[in-house]
Amino acid sequence: MSQPEQRRILATAIPGPTSVKLQEQRARELSDGLGVTMPVFVERAGGGIIVDVDGNHIIDLASGIAVTSVGASDPAVVRRISEQAERFTHTCFLVTEYDGFVDVAAALNRLTPGDHRKKTALFTTGAEAVENAIKIARTATGRPAVVVLGHAYHGRTLLTMSMTAKNVPYKQGFGPFAPEVYRVPSPYPYRWPSGPENAAAEALAALKDVVLTQVGATNVAAIVAEPIQGEGGFIVPPPGYLKAVQDFAAEHGIVFVADEIQTGLARTGAMFACDHEGVVPDLITTAKALAGGMPLAAVTGRAELMDAVPPGGLGGTYAGNPVACAAALGALETIERENLVARAAQIEERVLPRLRALAGPGSVVGDARGRGAMLAVELVRPGTTEPAPEIAKAVAAACHAEGVLTLVCGTFGNVIRLLPPLVIPFDLLDEAVGVLESAVRDAS
Structure with a gap:
């Protein structure tokens, strides 16, 4: 099967109706002890895109928690x-x-x-x-x-x-x-x-x-x-x-x-x-x-x-x-x-300056950090270093609604982490970071 089209497409609300129906079945059949970050069911994935069962093309900034660094369907x-x-x-x-x-x-x-x-x-x-x-x-x-x-x-x-x-x-x-x-x-x-x-x-x-x-x-x-x-x-x-x-x-x-x-x-x-x-x-x-x-x-x-x-x-x-x-x-x-070591370094050069630019007086971003394609922003109450897990949750939810998969982490639950596949097209990466920037500015 060929790689999915490398383009963000919002065919339905996220989650869409088919995912919602499957989620109801999941609730009946699975332990409540199993969490979920983004309640969509996946049809296929590759490159920097996840396609769900409702036809949404979601930009992947998670890589299955740093697993699919070479993409979710690498030919080799x-x-x-x-x-x-x-x-x-x-x-x-x-x-x-x-x-x-x-x-x-x-x-x-x-x-x-x-x-x-x-x-x-x-x-x-x-x-x-x-x-x-x-x-x-x-x-x-x-x-x-x-x-x-x-x-x-x-x-x-x-x-x-x-x-x-x-x-x-x-x-x-x-x-x-x-x-x-x-x-x-x-x-x-x-x-x-x-x-x-x-x-x-x-x-x-x-x-x-x-x-x-x-x-x-x-x-x-x-x-x-x-x-x-x-x-x-x-x-x-x-x-x-x-x-x-x-x-x-x-x-x-x-x-x-x-x-x-x-x-x-x-x-x-x-x-x-x-x-x-x-x-x-x-x-x-x-x-x-x-x-x-x-x-x-x-x-x-x-x-x-x-x-x-x-x-x-x-x-x-x-x-x-x-x-x-x-x-x-x-x-x-x-x-x-594919020299993905160098590609990860290029992702850092492209993304980390944009994340750091989000910090400043009145911003919810207290710190931006990371190396390579392992990058994060720590969210706080503006003007303090007090962790703001509720803001991190809201920012992640806003990204998800716009078809960008991000993850929350941190001991205080207040860090948005970015783990894109190392093979993600740069135009997709730039677009996804733009969605994150908008979500952070709205929260600020």
Whole structure:
């Protein structure tokens, strides 16, 4: 099937009548615990457009939460999925092997930061990758404790939910939580109490205090950080902070884990967000963009760490599914062939100045930030830094009504995040940002 026409079309109100009818069926059949951002049902998608069942062409600034970076129907991904599905859909790699699993691992060993000897293990979801990174770090070090940042998001399993900072909706009512998880302040420049210029040094001092005096460095297996915090609000750490954390971890035999599930694979204008800071993590987790929409995740890291777990200690029935591996090889092919790292940087150059121009006296935009095609505006009550989640919700709703899909995030629920497919046509991107600008100005 050819790619949908790359043009915003409002054929009906959003949601349209067919989506509304399907939504009624969903309410009858599905758990209320499953949320929804934009209540439309999708007919097809590709490039920068989502076509719903009512014929609306919606500009996609979400990419399925940073998953479809190469587009929702990338030809290389579709071709490789089709070819693999005709051969076989599953064997379980732990039972009988296939070359796609090994080829994906080899690509990640080549692309991830650092020239040291690396090995990879494949899994299914991002949370599963983070959880296995902790298993590897604990086995390698013989230590129990894990240190994470404020505003962190690492997943919805018991351990990763414990590592996640935000209570509602991710933790409320789901305790008790996993033990030996310790939280340190996130260097959030916009909200750092003594000013953004002090965030790196003071946050680092707080981390060291927790590790050295409260937990004990000899008890810490891993420090886990998102190089740009995602669900927490697209928080870009101040320069030098991540490198200083990496150096401190190395000094004390602590495994430094970079959670690049949302930031990795060209999203931030570098192949990995760590590359912006010259950081070489001991372990790095990937998922989301890795397989162009198919469920696949990975832990890649120093060979001696990855080999610390005895045979049988890692894996899963669906880990590294052959169809997902085929999709990943297609997605990685497109990322490299189309130089989507550079494309993400161009998206930043095109969009971030427009977002920053929205801030100012009387505006609801307190801060505009991000890297590459991972950009955001933080909405506040004008003249203050007080979070305004109700304004963020209204701005998102206004964009949705005009056929532009945006996402809300942030610990305070007040950040509009933009995650367009890296292949989005620039005219569509410009139009979508224009809709967002109008919504923000109306709210201001």
